[in-house]
Amino acid sequence: MTEHKHFIVRYKTFAIVWALLGGLTALTVAASRVDLGAGNIWVALVIAATKSALVIFFFMNLRQEARLFKVGLLAVLTILAIFIGFTFFDVLYR
Amino acid sequence: MSETTSSYGGFFAESPRPGILGWLLTTDHKRIGILYLGCIMTMFIVGACLGLAMRLQLFQSGTGIMSAQTYNATFTVHGVIMIFLFIIPSVPAAFGNLVLPIMLGARDVSFPRVNLLSWYCYVAGALLAVIAIFSGGGPPDTGWTFYVPFSTQTTTNVNLAVTAAFMLGFSSILTGINFVTTIHRLRCKGMGWGKLPMFVWTLYATAWIQVLATPMLGITLVLVFLERIFGAGLFDAARGGDPVMFQHLFWIYSHPAVYIMILPGMGVISEIIPVFSRKPLFGYWAMAFSSLAIAFAGSLVWAHHMYTSGMSDLAILVFSFMTFIVAIPSAIKVFNWVSTLHKGSIQLAPPMLYALAFIFNFSIGGLGGLVLGAAASDIQLHDTTFVVGHFHYTMFGGLGFAFFGALHYWLPKFFGRMYNHKRALIAWALTFVGFNITYMAMQAVGVMGMPRRYYDYLPQFEPLNMVATFGSWILALGLLIMFVNLWQGIRHGAPVGKNPWAAATLEWTVPSPPPMENFGVEDPVLTRGPYDFKGVVADEP
């Protein structure tokens, strides 16, 4: 891990992210009122993932953190995908 | 300062606070390691006594010393104590805390106060587990696996037992967070990843499993607790739940948990074998990456505990296949240990005896794991005593013996005194022979069809059960001699210098016991690799 000074994030940046998050919230509510069949859940998850990415990279400052932090996050998400995915090998095929 | 502990010198004598507070409020990783060691050894003895009681019950067919209910409670508490209070914390919390920072050339772990908190969580869990035995509806009788629906319906004190397990899981998580951060942040100058002792690599891999798997146990235990309180029907099919989902959530933790158990033990073996072969560890990077591979692959196999649960054939296929894959990195380690021994200058000192026994026992256990991992044979062997034999070979014959090896290797460093080697050899021989008699007989009678967790059995299983019980007495005698010898050694043994074993890792460059600061005023700069024995000599006897 390299030690480098983080730059101070401007209020304006955070405000823009917050506005985007609000917009995505409106979008997810609107999308949920349209019948997309099985697509609804996936749209909801993609929007939620996008909101999460904004919170993680900007609010939680992962943008400026060392590569190790990002690798750790990837590890968690990979493990999660495995836990869910492999469980569905059972549940979906009984 | 108390008389007894200060006579050891080093960190025993130096403390910012005098007396008992200097221990109860310590943030020194070495003192925390000693605190853990004492508790862990105590819980091992309690768990072992329960195991001996079980073997007494199973000595003969048709008669016994306890009721079915008592037997159910005994094997449950034996499992909970051994797994959560002994095996999982044993090497990381005791020896990891004692040794890791010094091996890294550091002064302490990254979060010393969190370290102390982890010990208090352990103690809380231990107290709750003991209280659960004597309160509520009595000791839990569900097996350490707490399967639903029985665990949500039984009137025994499951609530307190799962709370205890939750606290112990939290302790494990805090240790994991500390070790991952410490290994990344506090390595001394010169200590690149390629210079780390293999024990550090295995603690690193273990710490990641502790962090990523243990919380799943946390939520599973919380749900059992909530289910008992609210009766919501989370795992009740009539109310939209699925009891098999409990098993998935439970084993998503509990399978990786066995790698939390074994990996640090493998790390201990990787330290001992090179020292007592006077040869560098064979295949350093293969050993390092196989540790990470075991951690990763071990997270993909959990449902091999569930072949008979009613899950889909596809799942059975996938998990069986993955189980065969996870055997490969373990096998790589066994080959590399043997290759290290090859053409080495072998010294059969007590730590080495336990390391060699580990290789033998763990190999048998590992092969048994393949038999169980194959779905076809598992259908026959599931819930028989073959399974019990298998996991005792890996967890006791494997990790247990590695723990005993670690005791014989590192106690002289941390107490500054040497035990009697001849008595250690006798203890080892009895332990090794007794262990194999007990659990080989158990595997045999399991193949014959004897179920596990039964308080009685059919007469045709009696001869082998008698053999197993006799074996348990030999094993118990060996353990008794071992503990007495080690105890007398740390109290009255001959003083040792910095490096009685002529080892090359950093803990052998500081006094025995180490001072509070580990390395004095200046941080160490690493020049020598962990298995670079050139010019390393043992202290004069």
Add this chain to the structure above:
Amino acid sequence: MSHEHRDDTGARFGMWVFLYTEVILFSGLFILYAVSLAKFPAPYSIASHKLNIYFGTINTLVLLTSSLTMAMAITAIQRGRIKQTLMLCSSTVGLAILFLVNKFFEWSAEIGHGIYPGSEELAAMGPGVTSFFNLYYFTAGLHGFHVIVGATLICVVTLRVAKGKVNSERYVLLENSALYWHLVDLVWIFLFPLYYLIL
């Protein structure tokens, strides 16, 4: 003779690793949800309509705003603006309280209608709806517990800022409590559409 051990990057890293454990903790509940949704698609839709979408949306916006105020608090302390820091932290706690108050009213209404884990009314609505609400209450309940913990943590840190112990030279404690708070927001970002917005 002691060295003062200070490693802010390490401290933040340790907090991130702790947050990974929280993600896995909640994931158990989300796995149960996924399995149950796959089994009971129609009852899950019916059950979702029983939840109040207005409470859910307002609470989502409340939490998102509280994450904004916490992020801004870090900038404030980096700039040495202590009064702004205190105001932003207090706002975060205020929003957390607002979230919990909303939850109180929302749940009072539902429980008043007999919808709670273990109730007979719920059981009478069938296994799918029962499963939905069991998981909803346990997940939102666990989340609410984390809201309380996070808000308490922020209160403690706010006091330290007021006393000057956390300042522009030394603020990793504030960063870490902010990280914890953002996790609380992240869990809700997933909880909201999965429970409140099923068509």
